[in-house]
Amino acid sequence: xxxxxxxxxxxxxxxxxxxxxxxxxxxxxxxxxxxxxxxxxxxxxxxxxxxxxxxxxxxxxxxxxxxxxxxxxxxxxxxxxxxxxxxxxxxxxxxxxxxxxxxxxxxxxxxxxxxxxxxxxxxxxxxxxxxxxxxxxxxxxxxxxxxxxxxxxxxxxxxxxxxxxxxxxxxxxxxxxxxxxxxxxxxxxxxxxxxxxxxxxxxxxxxxxxxxxxxxxxxxxxxxxxxxxxxxxxxxxxxxxxxxxxxxxxxxxxxxxxxxxxxxxxxxxxxxxxxxxxxxxxxxxxxxxxxxxxxxxxxxxxxxxxxxxxxxxxxxx
Amino acid sequence: xxxxxxxxxxxxxxxxxxxxxxxxxxxxxxxxxxxxxxxxxxxxxxxxxxxxxxxxxxxxxxxxxxxxxxxxxxxxxxxxxxxxxxxxxxxxxxxxxxxxxxxxxxxxxxxxxxxxxxxxxxxxxxxxxxxxxxxxxxxxxxxxxxxxxxxxxxxxxxxxxxxxxxxxxxxxxxxxxxxxxxxxxxxxxxxxxxxxxxxxxxxxxxxxxxxxxxxxxxxxxxxxxxxxxxxxxxxxxxxxxxxx
Ligand SMILES: Cc1cc2nc3c(=O)[nH]c(=O)nc-3n(C[C@H](O)[C@H](O)[C@H](O)COP(=O)(O)OP(=O)(O)OC[C@H]3O[C@@H](n4cnc5c(N)ncnc54)[C@H](O)[C@@H]3O)c2cc1C
Ligand SMILES: Nc1ncnc2c1ncn2[C@@H]1O[C@H](COP(=O)(O)O)[C@@H](O)[C@H]1O
Numbered sequence: 083x084x085x086x087x088x089x090x091x092x093x094x095x096x097x098x099x100x101x102x103x104x105x106x107x108x109x110x111x112x113x114x115x116x117x118x119x120x121x122x123x124x125x126x127x128x129x130x131x132x133x134x135x136x137x138x139x140x141x142x143x144x145x146x147x148x149x150x151x152x153x154x155x156x157x158x159x160x161x162x163x164x165x166x167x168x169x170x171x172x173x174x175x176x177x178x179x180x181x182x183x184x185x186x187x188x189x190x191x192x193x194x195x196x197x198x199x200x201x202x203x204x205x206x207x208x209x210x211x212x213x214x215x216x217x218x219x220x221x222x223x224x225x226x227x228x229x230x231x232x233x234x235x236x237x238x239x240x241x242x243x244x245x246x247x248x249x250x251x252x253x254x255x256x257x258x259x260x261x262x263x264x265x266x267x268x269x270x271x272x273x274x275x276x277x278x279x280x281x282x283x284x285x286x287x288x289x290x291x292x293x294x295x296x297x298x299x300x301x302x303x304x305x306x307x308x309x310x311x312x313x314x315x316x317x318x319x320x321x322x323x324x325x326x327x328x329x330x331x332x333x334x335x336x337x338x339x340x341x342x343x344x345x346x347x348x349x350x351x352x353x354x355x356x357x358x359x360x361x362x363x364x365x366x367x368x369x370x371x372x373x374x375x376x377x378x379x380x381x382x383x384x385x386x387x388x389x390x391x392x393x394x395x396x397x398x399x
Numbered sequence: 400x401x402x403x404x405x406x407x408x409x410x411x412x413x414x415x416x417x418x419x420x421x422x423x424x425x426x427x428x429x430x431x432x433x434x435x436x437x438x439x440x441x442x443x444x445x446x447x448x449x450x451x452x453x454x455x456x457x458x459x460x461x462x463x464x465x466x467x468x469x470x471x472x473x474x475x476x477x478x479x480x481x482x483x484x485x486x487x488x489x490x491x492x493x494x495x496x497x498x499x500x501x502x503x504x505x506x507x508x509x510x511x512x513x514x515x516x517x518x519x520x521x522x523x524x525x526x527x528x529x530x531x532x533x534x535x536x537x538x539x540x541x542x543x544x545x546x547x548x549x550x551x552x553x554x555x556x557x558x559x560x561x562x563x564x565x566x567x568x569x570x571x572x573x574x575x576x577x578x579x580x581x582x583x584x585x586x587x588x589x590x591x592x593x594x595x596x597x598x599x600x601x602x603x604x605x606x607x608x609x610x611x612x613x614x615x616x617x618x619x620x621x622x623x624x625x626x627x628x629x630x631x632x633x634x635x636x637x638x639x640x641x642x643x
Contacts, residue, residue: 092556151525152534176538176555180525183492187529192606193492195520208610213518217416219613226606262534268560276557282642306643324540324575325557330412330516331436331574339642350412356615360640362632363621373621378635382626394630398637 083112086167088158089130090149090178094123098279099173099235101133106231106238107171108134109200115139115165117252119154120146124249131247133240139165139252146254148265149177155184157254162189162228170230175278182232192224195232215330215353235278235336236357277326280309282339283358285328287313287351289344289365289384293321298388299343305395311335313345329354344384347372364388400455400544400566402445403506405499405523406474407435407489407515408467418612425612434470436579437512437538441570443577444542445510446478452544456480458506462489462498468595476582476590487600492518496526497603503531506567508549513538513571524571534564537571 085107089100096118107114116135118127121142130138139161146153158181162170170185172178179195186193194209198219202208206223212234213220224231277283284303286296296310303310310326317327328335330350336357343364345351352375355361363376366383373379380387410416410430417426434442442459449455459474461467462485471482485498503509514521521537528535540559541552544566551562551570582590624632636643 151536152528155529174521176553179521180535180537183520183522183525184529186606187493187526193522194607195522210613213612214410214416215516215519217615218418219615221610221613223608223610224606225608263536263562263564266561266563268555268558270555270558274557278556318575325554325559339636339640353412360636360642362636373623375618376621377618377640378632379621379623380626380629380632381623387626387629390627391629391632394633395643397630398633398643 083110083169084165084167085110085112085114085169085171086158086162086165087114087116087135088170088172088178088181089116089118090173090175091118091120091122091126094121095126096130097173098240099175101240102235102238103171103173103233104130104133104135105240106200106233107169108243109238110169110171115167117141117158117161119157119254120144127249131245132242134243134245135247136245138247138249140249141252141254143254143256145256150261150263150265151177151180151184152262153256153260154181155188156257156260159185159188160255161252168228172232174232174234179232182230186230189228189230190226191228191230192226193230194222194224197231197233198237200238212357216334216356217353234357275307275309277309277311277328277333277335280335280337282306282308282341283311283328283335283337284308284341284343285311285313285345286316286343287345288315295385296322298385298392302341302388302392305392313351342372343388345372346370347375400448400452400508401506402448402455402457402508402510403503404438404442404445404457404459404474404479405509405511406438406442406459406461406470407512407517408432408461408463408470409435409515409517412436412516416614418614422612432466432470434474435512435515437514437516437571437573439512439579440574440576441510441512441572442474442477442479443580444572446580447577448544449478458483460485460499460502462487462495462600464488471595472590473582475593475595476586477580478586481594481596483596483598485600486597490605491607492520492522492526493606494603496523496530498600499523499527500530501601502598503527508566509569511569511571513573521571524569528569531569533567533569535569535571536562536564538573539570540573540576542570542572542576
């Protein structure tokens, strides 16, 4: 089996979620080729060998710097053909998921997104995917010879398999018609820990009473090297930026640790956090529904508990 | 301008999910069905555009069996002019996208939600774009029409970007593109007589089959820690949960 993995980069470096995709591909068995589009950091490229790629295709064309979905889809479809790949693996993202869907159509492949585990290949090729916003799973058989799999965070563990790979320049054939959208500008939080990728998330709700009180939460997040998140009303009221909104209609997170502060735990919020490994809830109301979904809970006033928690963590480092 | 809004018919966000027939079928007992929340944003933006641009019509489309008609009528009550129901079980993303593509020809703007909240694939818009050779942009937080140009704000991980493309176009919408609209009495009355056309699906080769469903393993009981013993929590996170 030959597997192609699309490696998405952020500031020229492979995203952690893409390393998970690479390790997922490696675990599938067979020969793994990674493809990177646009200018990228040479060191980061070479490292892909350690995570399971035996070959790295790098299309460094500057026109690939911006992620235009149609362009990426065409280039990756062509690479699948060139490499005789049976399977394409990538990590779900707002760029990669639609790219994957288009590749599936162009390549005549079966497609699944939000895949959470390695496939069951005992009879056919079945993948397990998360559905109903994390409230359930389904097993789907991918019937076509070619397959495109978009994996959810934590579907595979990132581990070094010690391999080596050479970086081969890849000349992408770019068609003007594919440049059907123009990205005029982008604003991206830099230097911060990005919410969808974070290992620890510190999230605040309406219980914090106003944007001016986020300092205690940011301090805790900084101490833990965590990303900050929030509930929907908080971003609706512009206390926090929209991309921090967690839940059914926001970002779905799957960190090791999710700390919810002053969030009631409405089912729509829980839908975005139910893939977290461990959930800590701090709420002054012992009846808050979030406690039922938590691993650890503290009943108390956030303004009192959170600074103490930050101090206790600092003391334990 | 002709706008097509594709709506899914999905369990209410508060629904408990269960399966029957040995985990092969979704249990609809006691479940309230709604217009997908993201699709509702798409519909709301379409109605705003209809109000702003003279001569604009809004058609809603759903791929679903007869049970979805109350959901479609709700979309008509919110302000869509007419509706199409493709009479079929929405088997998989490619099947749904192929049905939509079949009917979307001739529309200037095809609006959808960023994702359905049952299968959460987030791909039907991309697939329809591909099948029709049109640009597709998602998730769109802001969409303005300027002649034949569409200016959009798209959410990206940790931020947003400004995107421009020409009509015709497919967009997957999310908040804050518009405020959800609630049907008023007049809307509800007029929805009853608005045209709802039922058409049969085109045949599409199925590429995936759902073999079974599964529920997540239930969480263990929460461990409560006293508010004055936060150090204890830190110890537990380190040694017991092993997440620090
Ligand atoms: C279709 C739909 C989709 C939705 N999608 C989402 C979504 O994606 N994400 C989302 O978050 N919501 C979503 N919602 C909204 C959701 O239903 C809740 O309204 C929302 O999550 C509540 O936010 P909250 O917990 O911050 O506020 P509240 O419900 O007001 O809760 C505040 C909590 O803070 C506690 N508190 C108050 N003061 C303190 C203090 N000093 N210290 C400690 N605790 C304190 C209170 O006890 C309370 O539990 C959606 C709703 C609908 C209808
Ligand atoms: N059965 C359906 N009928 C009409 N539109 C649909 C249907 N299923 C999904 N869609 C549209 O496609 C979008 C993305 O769905 P999905 O790719 O399933 O997450 C939804 O938000 C809807 O706008």
